[in-house]
Amino acid sequence: MSGVRVILVLAWKDLRLLLRDKAAFFFTAIFPLVFGVLFGAVFSGAAGGDGPQSLGVAIADLDRTEDSRALLDTFIADSRLDATNVIDAHEARELVRKGSAEAFIVIPAGFADAARMPFGGTPMRLEIGSGPSGRATRGLLTGIATQKLYQHLQSGMVDPERATDMLQEARRAMAVAEGVDAPQRLALQGLLTAAERAIVDMPADDAADDANAGGFNVVTIEQTEVTGDDAGDTPEALTISAFAITFPQAILWAVMGCAAGFGVSLVTERTGGTMTRLRVAPIGRWHIVLGKACACLITTLVVSSVLLLLAWIAFGVRPVAPFMLVLAVLAVALCFVGIMMLLAVVGTTEAAASGIGWACLLTLAMIGGGAIPLAFMPAWLRDIGHISPVKWGITAIEGGLWRGLSPAEMMLPIGVLLGMGTLSFTIGAVVFARRETR
Amino acid sequence: MLCLTDVRKSFGKTVAVDGLSLEVRRGEVMGLLGPNGAGKTTTIGMAVGLLHPDSGSVTLGSTDNGGAGKVGTPADPAMRTMVGVAPQEVALYDEMSARENLVLFSRLHGLTGAEARARTTELLTEVGLSDRAHHKVHGFSGGMKRRLNLACALVAHPKLVLLDEPTAGVDPQSRHAIFDIVAKLKADGVTVLFSTHYMEEASRLCDRVAIVDHGRLLALGTVEELIEAHGGPSIVAIRREGEEAETRIETSTPLDEVSSAMGESGASIAELRIEKPDLEAVFLHLTGKEHRD
Numbered sequence: 005m006s007g008v009r010v011i012l013v014l015a016w017k018d019l020r021l022l023l024r025d026k027a028a029f030f031f032t033a034i035f036p037l038v039f040g041v042l043f044g045a046v047f048s049g050a051a052g053g054d055g056p057q058s059l060g061v062a063i064a065d066l067d068r069t070e071d072s073r074a075l076l077d078t079f080i081a082d083s084r085l086d087a088t089n090v091i092d093a094h095e096a097r098e099l100v101r102k103g104s105a106e107a108f109i110v111i112p113a114g115f116a117d118a119a120r121m122p123f124g125g126t127p128m129r130l131e132i133g134s135g136p137s138g139r140a141t142r143g144l145l146t147g148i149a150t151q152k153l154y155q156h157l158q159s160g161m162v163d164p165e166r167a168t169d170m171l172q173e174a175r176r177a178m179a180v181a182e183g184v185d186a187p188q189r190l191a192l193q194g195l196l197t198a199a200e201r202a203i204v205d206m207p208a209d210d211a212a213d214d215a216n217a218g219g220f221n222v223v224t225i226e227q228t229e230v231t232g233d234d235a236g237d238t239p240e241a242l243t244i245s246a247f248a249i250t251f252p253q254a255i256l257w258a259v260m261g262c263a264a265g266f267g268v269s270l271v272t273e274r275t276g277g278t279m280t281r282l283r284v285a286p287i288g289r290w291h292i293v294l295g296k297a298c299a300c301l302i303t304t305l306v307v308s309s310v311l312l313l314l315a316w317i318a319f320g321v322r323p324v325a326p327f328m329l330v331l332a333v334l335a336v337a338l339c340f341v342g343i344m345m346l347l348a349v350v351g352t353t354e355a356a357a358s359g360i361g362w363a364c365l366l367t368l369a370m371i372g373g374g375a376i377p378l379a380f381m382p383a384w385l386r387d388i389g390h391i392s393p394v395k396w397g398i399t400a401i402e403g404g405l406w407r408g409l410s411p412a413e414m415m416l417p418i419g420v421l422l423g424m425g426t427l428s429f430t431i432g433a434v435v436f437a438r439r440e441t442r
Numbered sequence: 443m444l445c446l447t448d449v450r451k452s453f454g455k456t457v458a459v460d461g462l463s464l465e466v467r468r469g470e471v472m473g474l475l476g477p478n479g480a481g482k483t484t485t486i487g488m489a490v491g492l493l494h495p496d497s498g499s500v501t502l503g504s505t506d507n508g509g510a511g512k513v514g515t516p517a518d519p520a521m522r523t524m525v526g527v528a529p530q531e532v533a534l535y536d537e538m539s540a541r542e543n544l545v546l547f548s549r550l551h552g553l554t555g556a557e558a559r560a561r562t563t564e565l566l567t568e569v570g571l572s573d574r575a576h577h578k579v580h581g582f583s584g585g586m587k588r589r590l591n592l593a594c595a596l597v598a599h600p601k602l603v604l605l606d607e608p609t610a611g612v613d614p615q616s617r618h619a620i621f622d623i624v625a626k627l628k629a630d631g632v633t634v635l636f637s638t639h640y641m642e643e644a645s646r647l648c649d650r651v652a653i654v655d656h657g658r659l660l661a662l663g664t665v666e667e668l669i670e671a672h673g674g675p676s677i678v679a680i681r682r683e684g685e686e687a688e689t690r691i692e693t694s695t696p697l698d699e700v701s702s703a704m705g706e707s708g709a710s711i712a713e714l715r716i717e718k719p720d721l722e723a724v725f726l727h728l729t730g731k732e733h734r735d
Contacts, residue, residue: 017538020538285547285550286522288518291650441494
């Protein structure tokens with residue numbers, strides 16, 4: 005019997021056993037699928053309504069005036085926010101404390117007075133708060149609130165009647181103001197007179213248009229997502245789906261499940277006695293190792309392909325560089341076949357191999373962006389992540405899926421993956437051979 | 443067929459086999475008899491290449507038939523094609539059926555798909571598992587697993603079969619089924635080496651018995667030769683009428699002793715019994731009576 009046929013016979017045996025082992029099958033196929041779909045749905049907001057992409061905010065209007073109500077309505081209408089109108093500041097804080105909202109906004113009493121006198125020395129004021137870990141949330145909300153306040157102020161300025169009231173109020177305040185010398189007072193009166201004349205001269209249509217313009221913009225910031233299409237001259241814009249982020253992670257979870265499952269199965273061969281029978285058969289030790297590696301490789305490739313196909317068909321995640329993606333998936337599979345071999349020799353019992361194996365893999369997943377995308381990690385953890393094959397695996401798969409990395413750019417992640425895989429496989433196989441040659 | 447010459451094997455400071463030399467002749471059934479820890483499993487492990495001896499040599503094959511046969515070491519996969527092994531621990535894939543296990547091991551021994559399927563059907567009938575062919579092994583009884591374990595050793599029509607305690611922990615029916623299989627192998631001219639600590643098995647099945655202890659060969663020969671050499675005297679036990687205790691006389695000529703006793707007080711003898719030495723007596727004489735577990 006040829007060596008290749010022996011390896012295939014052994015691999016077929018392992019594939020058959022995998023399909024009959026419910027726990028191994030779950031971690032190899034079902035869990036990664038659930039991971040990819042569930043987290044993809046959560047991040048993309050497909051889980052329901054605007055989804056978690058909207059910021060949950062409790063808003064208390066303590067002023068209860070027409071002005072404050074108008075501001076409140078702009079917050080409620082903003083799709084970036086999932087705003088809840090509450091009675092008072094205490095209720096707003098309680099919702100944040102209990103986790104029902106991520107942040108709160110309080111419109112204090114006197115807001116309308118300040119809004120009517122923008123030049124009166126009392127600024128419009130809002131109170132914004134969030135939980136202890138919500139610094140970024142507060143920053144985001146401050147930006148949104150500032151925009152709303154300026155829009156509110158502008159809507160007052162373009163209404164001739166309200167604008168005239170504002171200017172007269174300002175003129176009265178200036179008349180009683182202390183510390184303003186005669187030349188300054190004269191200059192300000194001239195400015196206010198010019199403003200009143202401009203309002204009188206403003207055509208009614210322009211005012212209405214400006215009021216509906218949605219804001220007075222000194223700076224316009226455009227938001228753009230960087231995709232693989234930016235690497236070339238492809239004119240078509242492509243929006244990255246959250247599934248394009250979560251499915252590479254799901255693939256890595258699948259290959260980790262394969263590596264752990266087949267690694268433990270090699271230990272099971274030893275403890276269950278079947279290794280003895282394999283070794284007394286007229287085949288070499290390398291056939292046994294390569295049979296296991298072949299089964300692991302086939303499984304990882306099949307599961308990865310199924311996940312990618314599902315991502316494409318069900319969630320529209322189309323690879324921007326299909327050939328690079330194939331190379332990446334192959335490199336990831338080969339890397340984790342090597343890691344499987346290493347896991348197979350770290351423990352002498354199934355419990356030890358499984359425990360140590362999953363502890364190592366979970367650590368590699370955590371520092372490699374398998375659970376939380378690397379972009380959300382602190383810089384020092386991102387640096388540590390370089391030692392994780394999970395990080396390089398995700399980088400390589402994303403490179404083919406949506407980053408559109410060139411062959412030269414793909415060489416680094418693929419090279420690192422192949423290097424890690426070769427090293428792991430060599431160490432594992434040598435230790436295995438030594439153990440079996442007593 | 444199998445020749446171990448002055449083999450030694452240690453695990454750390456524990457000497458498992460200590461200068462053992464043994465030759466298993468072509469077509470014979472040899473029993474490897476010894477208490478727990480005597481080195482039987484280590485010896486079988488070295489015989490099939492699972493373990494490498496620290497020193498000494500192991501040779502498989504035979505130069506019978508005018509020197510036409512192959513000779514080599516068990517490390518050579520080609521030599522292992524002639525060997526079938528049933529390990530002491532049942533070595534089967536629990537999640538596969540009896541048939542799948544047999545087909546797998548047949549394929550690994552070089553049989554083609556069709557050959558493997560035919561041989562599997564044959565073996566399942568032989569070990570009485572035809573009706574359970576498609577059942578997963580994890581639902582089998584201990585005896586059924588043992589029979590299947592033995593069948594897996596026979597997939598490639600081996601010339602030498604090594605059975606490591608093949609009847610350990612099985613019910614009498616399965617035990618007799620295994621005896622029948624060994625008897626059939628013997629009839630087919632297959633060489634068999636099997637380790638056991640059941641005297642009855644060794645007496646019943648073996649052409650020769652090797653008694654080992656502490657990794658050394660203590661005695662080798664047919665059962666009769668061993669009894670003759672190491673069994674000690676027979677015992678004539680006599681209880682006369684009116685006596686409660688019996689008189690026990692050690693003698694190498696028990697019939698003479700019985701004639702003498704009958705002549706002296708024939709009418710008054712209530713009970714007379716001759717206890718001849720057996721293999722167990724030989725075993726205990728050679729290995730001692732202290733516990734080994």
